[in-house]
Amino acid sequence: xxxxxxxxxxxxxxxxxxxxxxxxxxxxxxxxxxxxxxxxxxxxxxxxxxxxxxxxxxxxxxxxxxxxxxxxxxxxxxxxxxxxxxxxxxxxxxxxxxxxxxxxxxxxxxxxxxxxxxxxxxxxxxxxxxxxxxxxxxxxxxxxxxxxxxxxxxxxxxxxxxxxxxxxxxxxxxxxxxxxxxxxxxxxxxxxxxxxxxxxxxxxxxxxxxxxxxxxxxxxxxxxxxxxxxxxxxxxxxxxxxxxxxxxxxxxxxxxxxxxxxxxxxxxxxxxxxxxxxxxxxxxxxxxxxxxxxxxxxxxxxxxxxxxxxxxxxxxxxxxxxxxxxxxxxxxxxxxxxxxxxxxxxxxxxxxxxxxxx
Amino acid sequence: xxxxxxxxxxxxxxxxxxxxxxxxxxxxxxxxxxxxxxxxxxxxxxxxxxxxxxxxxxxxxxxxxxxxxxxxxxxxxxxxxxxxxxxxxxxxxxxxxxxxxxxxxxxxxxxxxxxxxxxxxxxxxxxxxxxxxxxxxxxxxxxxxxxxxxxxxxxxxxxxxxxxxxxxxxxxxxxxxxxxxxxxxxxxxxxxxxxxxxxxxxxxxxxxxxxxxxxxxxxxxxxxxxxxxxxxxxxxxxxxxxxxxxxxxxxxxxxxxxxxxxxxxxxxxxxxxxxxxxx
Numbered sequence: 001x002x003x004x005x006x007x008x009x010x011x012x013x014x015x016x017x018x019x020x021x022x023x024x025x026x027x028x029x030x031x032x033x034x035x036x037x038x039x040x041x042x043x044x045x046x047x048x049x050x051x052x053x054x055x056x057x058x059x060x061x062x063x064x065x066x067x068x069x070x071x072x073x074x075x076x077x078x079x080x081x082x083x084x085x086x087x088x089x090x091x092x093x094x095x096x097x098x099x100x101x102x103x104x105x106x107x108x109x110x111x112x113x114x115x116x117x118x119x120x121x122x123x124x125x126x127x128x129x130x131x132x133x134x135x136x137x138x139x140x141x142x143x144x145x146x147x148x149x150x151x152x153x154x155x156x157x158x159x160x161x162x163x164x165x166x167x168x169x170x171x172x173x174x175x176x177x178x179x180x181x182x183x184x185x186x187x188x189x190x191x192x193x194x195x196x197x198x199x200x201x202x203x204x205x206x207x208x209x210x211x212x213x214x215x216x217x218x219x220x221x222x223x224x225x226x227x228x229x230x231x232x233x234x235x236x237x238x239x240x241x242x243x244x245x246x247x248x249x250x251x252x253x254x255x256x257x258x259x260x261x262x263x264x265x266x267x268x269x270x271x272x273x274x275x276x277x278x279x280x281x282x283x284x285x286x287x288x289x290x291x292x293x294x295x296x297x298x299x300x301x302x303x304x305x306x307x308x309x310x311x312x313x314x315x316x317x318x319x320x321x322x323x324x325x326x327x328x329x330x331x332x333x334x335x336x337x338x339x340x341x342x343x344x345x346x347x348x349x350x351x352x353x354x355x356x357x358x
Numbered sequence: 359x360x361x362x363x364x365x366x367x368x369x370x371x372x373x374x375x376x377x378x379x380x381x382x383x384x385x386x387x388x389x390x391x392x393x394x395x396x397x398x399x400x401x402x403x404x405x406x407x408x409x410x411x412x413x414x415x416x417x418x419x420x421x422x423x424x425x426x427x428x429x430x431x432x433x434x435x436x437x438x439x440x441x442x443x444x445x446x447x448x449x450x451x452x453x454x455x456x457x458x459x460x461x462x463x464x465x466x467x468x469x470x471x472x473x474x475x476x477x478x479x480x481x482x483x484x485x486x487x488x489x490x491x492x493x494x495x496x497x498x499x500x501x502x503x504x505x506x507x508x509x510x511x512x513x514x515x516x517x518x519x520x521x522x523x524x525x526x527x528x529x530x531x532x533x534x535x536x537x538x539x540x541x542x543x544x545x546x547x548x549x550x551x552x553x554x555x556x557x558x559x560x561x562x563x564x565x566x567x568x569x570x571x572x573x574x575x576x577x578x579x580x581x582x583x584x585x586x587x588x589x590x591x592x593x594x595x596x597x598x599x600x601x602x603x604x605x606x607x608x609x610x611x612x613x614x615x616x617x618x619x620x621x622x623x624x625x626x627x628x629x630x631x632x633x634x635x636x637x
Contacts, residue, residue: 072596074597075596078596099598158592213579213580214581216592230478230479230496345599353580353581354581
């Protein structure tokens with residue numbers, strides 16, 4: 001190469017700056033982690049990151065900075081698939097992490113078994129938020145489809161929370177028809193199960209006919225219900241409902257617990273390809289493990305997520321009443337099956353709207 | 359080709375043309391080519407399925423229909439506003455003039471949230487419309503309102519310079535020859551302003567078709583009813599259906615292109631006719 005001396009000097013300077021910068025980031029004294037999460041966990045992880053950073057520095061002497069990214073769960077998964085360098089993902093539903101695994105090949109297929117409790121360190125459920133005094137007397141799922149009741153829930157095509165809402169309603173009607181989950185797996189009851197599934201489709205369709213707005217995310221739906229005063233009832237994450245109750249005060253809204261609901265398990269995972277390249281596997285795993293510690297579980301409970309540890313859940317019992325729940329695995333055969341049947345293009349959700357338009 | 363060989367009076371033709379071509383390729387042509395190529399990976403059957411999906415068709419009707427309506431409204435009221443600003447001098451004129459640009463500068467999400475707050479049933483304007491059974495927010499009317507706000511500056515800013523250009527002595531001459539006000543408007547002002555009006559209309563329309571940020575807040579986003587085509591693209595992407603999203607994008611591109619081209623042709627034809635009539 002024939003470079004002029006001044007250009008060569010500039011080149012060498014640039015190279016040395018880059019090398020120095022490279023050293024800086026792999027320095028043992030400090031490390032950064034990127035946690036890509038979904039909307040309602042913003043407040044939780046702000047506190048949790050602080051706690052983890054303090055504990056990590058005490059243990060290892062290393063300083064850690066954790067960066068946060070929040071948006072709809074589905075679009076976050078897409079960002080990671082398209083190359084966002086997340087060390088860990090903490091999303092709204094397992095389907096989104098499955099997609100990162102299947103479409104992005106960025107983590108192992110066994111990701112959900114790597115941490116306890118299906119890799120979901122905290123849980124939530126789906127409850128109703130109604131206006132003060134519950135003027136429309138909404139007590140349980142069937143009240144949502146009563147004449148004159150208007151329901152707010154986000155779009156299940158774009159919102160993870162909305163999918164939980166949808167499946168919770170479906171499960172309620174299925175359970176009402178069958179009375180017992182065990183019938184689902186018993187071939188002898190095939191006809192009855194089919195009947196119940198059809199009934200559930202009608203019931204869920206009826207709920208969406210009572211829905212005047214489909215926001216793209218859970219937070220947007222909360223705002224529509226609270227700020228715009230649209231609708232008589234908001235189907236929401238329990239954590240989102242409790243947060244709204246705290247922010248707005250009990251003189252504005254009330255929480256109604258339905259007779260049965262779904263157990264929502266927002267999972268966490270380490271993104272293998274990223275941590276191996278950046279050399280952050282150890283700290284990324286410790287970060288997620290810390291969610292299961294007493295301190296992590298306390299913070300989850302403080303931010304209205306149900307902790308897994310029974311003793312901490314009991315401590316916050318007033319916040320989290322016990323109620324009958326079902327899981328997506330036992331009723332819908334897991335997220336992949338549920339997604340293919342209900343939310344994929346041409347699935348049940350599309351059918352509901354196409355039937356409604358004719 | 360002769361224009362290539364003709365030496366231009368201005369120097370730097372090669373440099374500026376090279377720059378223009380490079381810029382257009384990097385920012386417009388290559389991304390569009392990628393869109394077309396992504397769509398091409400899908401078979402004819404799948405493509406037709408997307409094309410005739412009732413939900414896609416409904417969203418196209420809404421996106422293009424609302425944009426046309428909004429651009430038409432802007433054509434009428436934008437003209438009035440531009441007329442007021444150019445022809446009259448009054449206190450606060452500069453302020454109003456500056457306000458016109460606000461939709462340009464405002465993040466679209468802010469416009470959308472603000473409009474929703476005002477037009478929702480508990481909003482300042484919405485609560486007065488509700489007793490008449492008129493719902494704006496969360497209906498197609500809301501979509502038109504949002505697109506009208508977004509498109510307004512395009513129309514006003516296109517018409518203003520054209521209106522300034524209208525020769526006042528021509529109007530005076532017409533008046534001395536006995537032309538009424540309407541005739542002056544129709545025969546003198548309108549022909550001068552029409553090309554600019556059409557340009558503004560086209561830009562407002564094109565902007566409306568692509569608008570996403572403000573509309574999703576006010577639309578309600580119900581499939582088949584108030585779902586715009588760009589939202590459908592986002593929904594497809596959320597489901598990792600990149601090809602389906604590209605197909606809808608491609609269709610929008612084709613429809614927009616055809617519409618813009620016909621407006622342009624209309625403009626050329628109008629100009630020719632105007633020149634011929636003037637002779």
